[in-house]
Amino acid sequence: MHHLSVFCYLLLTFASSLGANQTLKSVATYKEWPTGIAVSSEGRIFTSFPRQRQVQPYTLAELVGGSSKPYPSVSIQSGSYLDASSWFVDAQSVVIDSEDRLWVLDTGFPFKNGTKQSKAVYNGPKIVCIDLKVNKVVRTYVIPAGALVEKSSINDVRFNLTLGDLGYAFISDTAEEGAIITLDLNTGLAIRRLSNSSFTRADDKFVGSYENVPFYVREKGKPAKSISNGANAIALYGGSVFFSPQASTRFHSVPQEVLIDQNQTEENVRAATRLVTRTPGYSTGAESDESGRIYYGSPEQNAINYIDAATDEVKVLVSSPLLKWPDSFCQSRDGYLYVTSNDLPKWPKFNEGRELRKPPYHLYKIKTGSRPPM
Numbered sequence: 001m002h003h004l005s006v007f008c009y010l011l012l013t014f015a016s017s018l019g020a021n022q023t024l025k026s027v028a029t030y031k032e033w034p035t036g037i038a039v040s041s042e043g044r045i046f047t048s049f050p051r052q053r054q055v056q057p058y059t060l061a062e063l064v065g066g067s068s069k070p071y072p073s074v075s076i077q078s079g080s081y082l083d084a085s086s087w088f089v090d091a092q093s094v095v096i097d098s099e100d101r102l103w104v105l106d107t108g109f110p111f112k113n114g115t116k117q118s119k120a121v122y123n124g125p126k127i128v129c130i131d132l133k134v135n136k137v138v139r140t141y142v143i144p145a146g147a148l149v150e151k152s153s154i155n156d157v158r159f160n161l162t163l164g165d166l167g168y169a170f171i172s173d174t175a176e177e178g179a180i181i182t183l184d185l186n187t188g189l190a191i192r193r194l195s196n197s198s199f200t201r202a203d204d205k206f207v208g209s210y211e212n213v214p215f216y217v218r219e220k221g222k223p224a225k226s227i228s229n230g231a232n233a234i235a236l237y238g239g240s241v242f243f244s245p246q247a248s249t250r251f252h253s254v255p256q257e258v259l260i261d262q263n264q265t266e267e268n269v270r271a272a273t274r275l276v277t278r279t280p281g282y283s284t285g286a287e288s289d290e291s292g293r294i295y296y297g298s299p300e301q302n303a304i305n306y307i308d309a310a311t312d313e314v315k316v317l318v319s320s321p322l323l324k325w326p327d328s329f330c331q332s333r334d335g336y337l338y339v340t341s342n343d344l345p346k347w348p349k350f351n352e353g354r355e356l357r358k359p360p361y362h363l364y365k366i367k368t369g370s371r372p373p374m
C-alpha cells in the first residue's frame with residue numbers, strides 16, 4: 001500500500017469512529033435563549049428569542065459577524081401592550097418563504113408585574129412579513145380572535161404561496177386545545193381547524209424523558225404534571241401539512257386544499273387527516289426538504305430524525321450529545337439544515353423554580369445537499 005493511501009485509510013477509519021456527530025458544524029452561539037431559525041437565500045441568519053424578561057434587548061435578531069443584532073430595528077423590539085400589533089411582543093418563530101421574505105411569528109404573550117403570562121394580549125398573536133431587501137415590515141396579519149381560544153399559544157408557521165391569490169399560512173397552535181390555523185394572505189381571514197381533536201391534542205397523560213429522566217412540569221409545592229402541549233411541529237410537503245402534537249409520538253398529515261377550503265365541514269377535515277407514523281419519542285420542531293424528508297427534533301435521542309414521506313419510515317439524520325433539545329430547523333437553499341439547540345427542559349417551570357439553563361446556546365448546521373420544497 002502507498003504511504004498516501006495508508007494515510008487516507010487511517011483518516012477514514014478515524015473519521016467514521018467519531019460517529020455521526022462529526023457532521024454537525026457549529027455556526028454561532030447565543031447569549032439569549034433561542035428558538036426559531038431562518039436562513040435567507042443570501043445566507044443571512046435570523047433567530048427568534050422568546051422573551052425571558054420584559055426588558056430584553058431583542059426578541060428577533062440577525063447574526064452579524066457572529067453577534068445577534070436586533071432586527072429589523074431596535075425600536076420594534078418594545079412598545080405598549082395597548083398597541084400590541086405594531087411591535088414584537090414575543091417572537092417565537094422565524095421562517096423564510098419561497099419569495100425569500102422573512103416571517104416572524106409572535107405569540108403575543110405579555111408580562112404582568114414581571115411574570116410572563118400564558119394568555120396573549122389583545123392583538124398580540126400575529127405573523128409579520130419583512131422585506132429583506134429594505135429591512136422593513138411590509139405586512140402584519142393579526143390572527144383573528146375567532147381562530148384562537150383563550151389559552152392559544154401559536155407556535156410555528158409554514159407558507160405555501162401558490163395557494164389562493166397570495167398564498168396561505170399554516171400555523172400550529174400548541175395549546176392543550178391544539179389546532180392548525182390556516183390564514184389567507186390575501187384576505188387575512190383565518191380558520192381554526194382540527195381544534196381540540198385527537199389529531200392536535202397531546203396523548204392523554206403523556207410522559208416523555210430528557211437526559212433519561214421523566215419530563216414533567218414541576219412547580220414548587222405542586223405534584224408533577226404531565227406536559228399537554230398540542231400541535232407544535234409543522235412542515236409542508238407534496239400538498240399536505242405534516243404536524244405533531246408535542247406531547248405525543250404521532251405525526252399526522254392533512255391535504256392543504258382541504259384545510260383551506262372554508263366550505264369543508266370539520267368532519268370532512270378530520271376524515272381527510274391521517275396518522276403518518278408514530279415516532280420513537282416526542283418531537284420538537286419540524287422542517288421539510290424537496291426530497292420528501294420531514295425532519296424533526298428528537299430530544300430523547302439527542303437526534304434529528306426524519307420521516308421519509310415516500311414510505312413513512314422514520315430514519316436518523318444525526319445523533320449527537322451536542323443536540324440538547326434541537327428546537328427549530330431551517331433547510332437553507334445552499335444545502336444545509338440549520339438547527340437551534342436550547343436545552344429547554346432546564347427551564348424553571350420544569351425544575352421547581354430553579355433556572356438550570358446556561359448560555360451560550362447553540363446554532364448548528366448539517367449538510368443535507370437538499371433544498372426547501374416547492
Ligand SMILES: *[C@@H]1O[C@H](CO)[C@@H](O)[C@H](O)[C@H]1NC(C)=O
Nearest residue numbers: 018019020021022320321322
Ligand atoms: C461528539 O462531539 C463532541 C465534541 O466534539 C465530543 O466531545 C463527543 O465525544 C462526540 N461524540 C461522539 C458520539 O462522537
Ligand SMILES: *[C@@H]1O[C@H](CO)[C@@H](O)[C@H](O)[C@H]1NC(C)=O
Nearest residue numbers: 054111112113114115116117
Ligand atoms: C407584583 O410582584 C411583587 C413582587 O414579586 C409582589 O410583591 C406583588 O404582590 C405583585 N403584585 C401583584 C398585583 O400581583
Ligand SMILES: *[C@@H]1O[C@H](CO)[C@@H](O)[C@H](O)[C@H]1NC(C)=O
Nearest residue numbers: 149176177195196197198201
Ligand atoms: C377538549 O377535548 C377534551 C378531551 O376530549 C374535552 O375533555 C374538553 O371538554 C374539550 N374542550 C373543549 C373546549 O371542547
Ligand SMILES: *[C@@H]1O[C@H](CO)[C@@H](O)[C@H](O)[C@H]1NC(C)=O
Nearest residue numbers: 160162236237238239373374
Ligand atoms: C403548494 O401547493 C401546490 C398546489 O397549489 C402543491 O402542488 C405543492 O405541493 C404545495 N407545496 C408544498 C410544499 O406542499
Ligand SMILES: *[C@@H]1O[C@H](CO)[C@@H](O)[C@H](O)[C@H]1NC(C)=O
Nearest residue numbers: 164257258260261262263264
Ligand atoms: C364555497 O361555497 C360558496 C357558496 O356555495 C361558493 O361560492 C364557493 O365557490 C365555494 N368555495 C370553494 C373553495 O369551493
